[in-house]
Amino acid sequence: MENENTKSEKFRDELATVTKEGKRIWIYPKKPKGRYYTARNIISVFLLGFLFLMPFIKVNGHPFMLFNILERKFILFSIPFGPHDFYLFVIAMIAVFVSIFLFTVVYGRLFCGWICPQTIFLEMVFRKIEYWIEGDFRQQIALNKAPWDGKKTFKKTAKHIIFFSISFLIANTFLAYIIGIDDLLKIITDPPLQHLGGLFAITIFSGIFYFIFSSFREQACTLVCPYGRLQGVMLDQDSIVIAYDHKRGEPRGKIKKDTEQNLGDCIDCHLCVDVCPTGIDIRNGTQLECVNCTACIDACDDVMDKVKRPRGLIRYASLNEIETKIRKIFTPRAVGYTTVLIILIAVFSILFANRTDFELTILRTPGLLYQEQADNKLSNLYDLKIINKTFNPMNAELKLNNINGDIKLIGTDLHVESQGVSEGKFLVTIDKDKITKLNTPLEILVTSEGKTIGIVKTSFLGKVERKDK
Numbered sequence: 001m002e003n004e005n006t007k008s009e010k011f012r013d014e015l016a017t018v019t020k021e022g023k024r025i026w027i028y029p030k031k032p033k034g035r036y037y038t039a040r041n042i043i044s045v046f047l048l049g050f051l052f053l054m055p056f057i058k059v060n061g062h063p064f065m066l067f068n069i070l071e072r073k074f075i076l077f078s079i080p081f082g083p084h085d086f087y088l089f090v091i092a093m094i095a096v097f098v099s100i101f102l103f104t105v106v107y108g109r110l111f112c113g114w115i116c117p118q119t120i121f122l123e124m125v126f127r128k129i130e131y132w133i134e135g136d137f138r139q140q141i142a143l144n145k146a147p148w149d150g151k152k153t154f155k156k157t158a159k160h161i162i163f164f165s166i167s168f169l170i171a172n173t174f175l176a177y178i179i180g181i182d183d184l185l186k187i188i189t190d191p192p193l194q195h196l197g198g199l200f201a202i203t204i205f206s207g208i209f210y211f212i213f214s215s216f217r218e219q220a221c222t223l224v225c226p227y228g229r230l231q232g233v234m235l236d237q238d239s240i241v242i243a244y245d246h247k248r249g250e251p252r253g254k255i256k257k258d259t260e261q262n263l264g265d266c267i268d269c270h271l272c273v274d275v276c277p278t279g280i281d282i283r284n285g286t287q288l289e290c291v292n293c294t295a296c297i298d299a300c301d302d303v304m305d306k307v308k309r310p311r312g313l314i315r316y317a318s319l320n321e322i323e324t325k326i327r328k329i330f331t332p333r334a335v336g337y338t339t340v341l342i343i344l345i346a347v348f349s350i351l352f353a354n355r356t357d358f359e360l361t362i363l364r365t366p367g368l369l370y371q372e373q374a375d376n377k378l379s380n381l382y383d384l385k386i387i388n389k390t391f392n393p394m395n396a397e398l399k400l401n402n403i404n405g406d407i408k409l410i411g412t413d414l415h416v417e418s419q420g421v422s423e424g425k426f427l428v429t430i431d432k433d434k435i436t437k438l439n440t441p442l443e444i445l446v447t448s449e450g451k452t453i454g455i456v457k458t459s460f461l462g463k464v465e466r467k468d469k
Contacts, residue, residue, distance in 0.1 A: 015222060024219075028138075029277045030136060031137070032298055034302060035298065040124070047115065055176035056181055062391050063075050067177050069178060080391060098340055098344060101234060102334065105333050106331075107239070108242070109228070112227065126213045133155050134159065143155065163214045167214075183198075238321075239318055240317060240321075242316060244266075245312065250266065265304070266313060275299045277295065296314050297315060358388060360453065371427075377431055380461055383425055384426060386422045388417065388419065393418050398414075398444055404434065405428055410427065
């Protein structure tokens with residue numbers, strides 16, 4: 001026999017979207033409305049506008065944002081980054097993950113409900129189209145149960161054509177971030193046989209996005225995304241999540257006129273469940289499937305207004321806040337994550353501020369001593385490496401800065417392509433009478449088109465001549 005405690009915790013052992021037999025339960029969420037939904041609409045419009053317009057924005061002929069993973073070339077806010085900036089990328093990624101941990105510890109899955117592309121596209125784009133074509137949740141249920149007639153065929157066909165068209169647009173947009181808008185336009189406008197690889201990638205990604213948003217939907221959050229499962233180790237009783245105030249709401253029950261009732265504020269209208277895109281009952285507590293979309297808050301606030309009771313029966317709150325009426329944000333864990341995040345941001349900022357457009361390395365070729373040259377001169381052989389982090393190609397020139405002597409390149413000129421690396425060797429020749437010690441400090445000035453790129457300090461290995469008294 002199941003006792004009451006077992007029944008109340010039973011929801012934790014099963015998914016709201018799967019039957020006991022393992023079959024999918026299709027979710028038909030009621031169309032949400034309210035202040036939070038309006039705020040999410042505004043943020044979504046801004047984020048979607050940013051996503052779709054950014055590939056077209058260029059600065060000095062170069063993309064404002066580019067994530068060319070294949071060639072390891074990145075442009076962030078018109079600043080180019082390459083493999084040589086990997087250390088900055090690592091620190092930035094660590095900072096991003098720490099910030100996610102911090103926000104989860106303090107504010108729960110705020111990212112999932114307000115910023116996550118999966119939530120924005122599903123709830124703010126595809127779901128809206130579904131409401132527009134098929135109606136609210138009851139009309140959708142009725143349509144799916146209805147026999148296939150002309151009306152149903154038209155609606156379903158129109159919906160899925162629009163779904164795939166938007167998926168195709170999303171795939172093209174993501175590809176534009178990878179290869180750039182110019183290369184994408186070539187794939188679109190040139191004959192198909194010239195860009196089979198690009199067309200194949202667009203088709204595959206379009207199919208994936210279409211499958212996710214037309215069929216897989218909330219399963220991406222509950223079955224695939226690991227972030228929801230991280231809640232179990234990251235949330236504590238002071239984390240602010242979307243919570244039901246059981247102190248105020250219980251015992252729940254329907255309102256009966258002219259009857260004295262000893263009930264809480266929850267009238268058990270079930271609307272908080274009807275609007276949930278993952279099909280859970282938030283009154284059971286924090287759950288894996290909850291993406292913090294705030295639909296239940298808006299639905300409950302609307303009901304509270306109608307029954308003339310205070311809003312906030314479902315709200316952003318921590319378990320301790322509901323129990324004690326005291327909100328505590330700066331817990332030891334939150335302070336710890338914040339400290340680590342500040343340190344990472346400080347390190348990144350210092351490294352980024354000291355990042356130069358060119359990286360120069362000049363080392364004396366290992367394993368070689370000085371060489372005797374004609375006209376009473378000595379020479380040293382050096383290895384040179386130049387990394388060009390800018391968009392423009394360059395031709396480097398070398399000369400000695402602190403001592404008279406000659407530099408002779410071995411091989412071709414020092415031409416460095418944009419975001420490229422050039423390596424070479426050169427000889428430094430100095431008169432013997434200028435060598436006063438075994439290691440003579442040497443400064444090599446590197447210039448391009450008359451502009452100084454940098455001054456590299458090294459040493460010249462030479463033989464000191466002894467003079468007889």
